[in-house]
Amino acid sequence: MKYALVTGGSRGIGKAICIRIASDLKYNILLNYHSNTGAAQETKSEIEKMGLKCDILRFDVADHDSTQNSIEDWKKENPEAKIEVLVNNAGITKDGLFIWTNQEAWDSVINTSLNGFYNVTQAVLKDMLRSRFGRIINIVSLSGLKGNPGQVNYSAAKGAMISATKALAQEIGKRKVTVNAVAPGFIKSDMTSDFNEDELKKLIPLNRFGEPEEVANLVSFLASEKSAYITGEVININGGLYS
Numbered sequence: 001m002k003y004a005l006v007t008g009g010s011r012g013i014g015k016a017i018c019i020r021i022a023s024d025l026k027y028n029i030l031l032n033y034h035s036n037t038g039a040a041q042e043t044k045s046e047i048e049k050m051g052l053k054c055d056i057l058r059f060d061v062a063d064h065d066s067t068q069n070s071i072e073d074w075k076k077e078n079p080e081a082k083i084e085v086l087v088n089n090a091g092i093t094k095d096g097l098f099i100w101t102n103q104e105a106w107d108s109v110i111n112t113s114l115n116g117f118y119n120v121t122q123a124v125l126k127d128m129l130r131s132r133f134g135r136i137i138n139i140v141s142l143s144g145l146k147g148n149p150g151q152v153n154y155s156a157a158k159g160a161m162i163s164a165t166k167a168l169a170q171e172i173g174k175r176k177v178t179v180n181a182v183a184p185g186f187i188k189s190d191m192t193s194d195f196n197e198d199e200l201k202k203l204i205p206l207n208r209f210g211e212p213e214e215v216a217n218l219v220s221f222l223a224s225e226k227s228a229y230i231t232g233e234v235i236n237i238n239g240g241l242y243s
Helices: 012-025 037-048 064-077 103-131 142-148 152-175 195-203 214-224
Strands: 002-006 030-031 054-058 083-087 134-139 178-185 233-235
Touching: 002 012, 012 030, 012 083, 012 178, 012 214, 030 037, 037 054, 054 064, 064 103, 083 103, 083 195, 083 214, 103 134, 103 142, 103 152, 103 178, 134 152, 134 214, 142 178, 142 214, 152 178, 178 214, 214 233
Parallel strands: 002 030, 002 083, 030 054, 083 134, 134 178, 178 233
Antiparallel strands: none
16 A cells, blocks of 8 residues: 655645646555645545545644654554655745744744654655655745745745755665655745735746646656656746746
8 A cells, every 4th residue: 555645735736746646656645734624625535536545644744743643643553554755745934024023933934844844754764764765755945945035934944945855865865765845936826825926927937827736747757756866856846937
């Protein structure tokens, strides 16, 4: 029973990734979500219509103990299951000028993206190394590459994930576990719903926001056997909007 674990998998880019990996690669899905049970159940239903399993795990990736316990309990209940793919997608934004950023806004963004990467990856990495196969894909951001005013906390979190991606890839490559990052630009989702699309698309050579499914297509490729010689990379998907 081969599984792909996707954090923040109930909506938006995460949902699209779950559906694409299931459809393309026939992986069963282990879907993590934090609060929206209805959306998680809807995604689960769509995957099960393909004849695959979708198990849902509710935990906050920023909470180390909850993350570890949830994944370990699932492993014990599913001894035949093997997590071969991990997509660290969960993330939040709390935007504002740095001078007005309070401790809670800083900590919550860093904890969800960066500490979430640590907490979830730690929980599955040993099994990948023992199996000598695995795909770890970190969803980062254009903000982590070029910085973005009003997003110092988010840029810091995603920039750190980018560096961690490159370092971890070098540590574990010999075990045939690859680690890559996908850096979306402006993608239609809850995170960008308040953005002025008409103005921002003028900055984008392709003159539009991306679709979650387009990010999912790239993640599916990186999760497949076709990407076996790619590791430590940060791949932009932003319509040509570079730093």
